[in-house]
Amino acid sequence: MGLFSRRRVGTPTEPWRAPSLGACACEAHVESMLEVAIPYAASTGRPGEVRVGELIGAGAPAVRLALPHESEVTLPHSGQVTGPYHWVVETAEQLSLLYDDDAPVLLDDCLSVQPGVERVALVERGLAVGAPGLCASGVQAAVVTALGNPRVRRDEGDGTAPA
Numbered sequence: 001m002g003l004f005s006r007r008r009v010g011t012p013t014e015p016w017r018a019p020s021l022g023a024c025a026c027e028a029h030v031e032s033m034l035e036v037a038i039p040y041a042a043s044t045g046r047p048g049e050v051r052v053g054e055l056i057g058a059g060a061p062a063v064r065l066a067l068p069h070e071s072e073v074t075l076p077h078s079g080q081v082t083g084p085y086h087w088v089v090e091t092a093e094q095l096s097l098l099y100d101d102d103a104p105v106l107l108d109d110c111l112s113v114q115p116g117v118e119r120v121a122l123v124e125r126g127l128a129v130g131a132p133g134l135c136a137s138g139v140q141a142a143v144v145t146a147l148g149n150p151r152v153r154r155d156e157g158d159g160t161a162p163a
Contacts, residue, residue, distance in 0.1 A: 016086060018065060019135050026138030027115045030056060033144050041100045041153045050098070052144050060094035061143040063087055063136045066128060073121040073128050082121060085128035087139045098147045105151040114142035 021029065034053035040046040055061065065087060072083035089111075099107045108127055112120040116138060119130035129139055146152065 016084070016132060018086070019133060021135050021137055024135040024138055025116055025133030026135060026141065028141040028145070029135075029137040030140035030144060031137060033141055036144060036148065038098050038144070038147050039150075039153065040097055041103075042155065043100045043102075044097050046097065050094075055094055055144075056140075058094050060092050061140050062090040062092060063139045063143075064090070070123065070128060073123060075121070082119060083128075083130065084132075085119070085121065085130045086132055087129040087134070087136070088123065088125060089127040089129055089139065089143055091126040095143075095147070099152040100154045103152050103154045105149065107146060107152050110146040110149050110152050111142060114145055117142055 019025070030052065034051065034056065036052045037049040038052065038055075039049045066085045067088075070088055071085050072081050073085060074081050091107075108120045108122055111117060111127065111129065116134045117129060117131045121128045129142075131139055131142070134142065
């Protein structure tokens with residue numbers, strides 16, 4: 001009874017693969033949100049808003065698959081390792097114009113409660129997103145929905161969120 005008669009203790013798990021558009025569990029895709037308007041953040045001093053179609057045309061929000069070393073994140077305040085993370089949303093200049101860092105609700109917190117999103121962590125290049133059932137377009141739609149929340153922007157007058 002050598003090697004061949006031993007039982008396997010566990011079955012190997014398949015590596016995660018990004019679901020394709022249509023085979024995903026997304027409630028919305030960014031393509032259906034192109035006419036949505038998002039106001040500029042108070043900190044920018046810019047009046048008005050930008051349409052999601054313009055953002056997409058400028059390459060924002062840029063969503064890419066998490067690299068192997070990005071699938072787990074060590075939280076700086078506790079040292080706890082969290083994950084798995086499947087996507088990285090790069091917070092480019094176009095996105096940073098749409099939320100305030102001192103708003104009552106932070107963008108990562110607002111994104112973490114979107115349907116299909118299991119976890120969000122701040123990383124050097126943006127936001128790591130754990131959303132195994134979402135496709136890239138669904139992750140973009142979740143980001144757009146989070147940016148559409150007025151609480152991610154502070155009120156221009158007194159530093160509080162809009163009503």
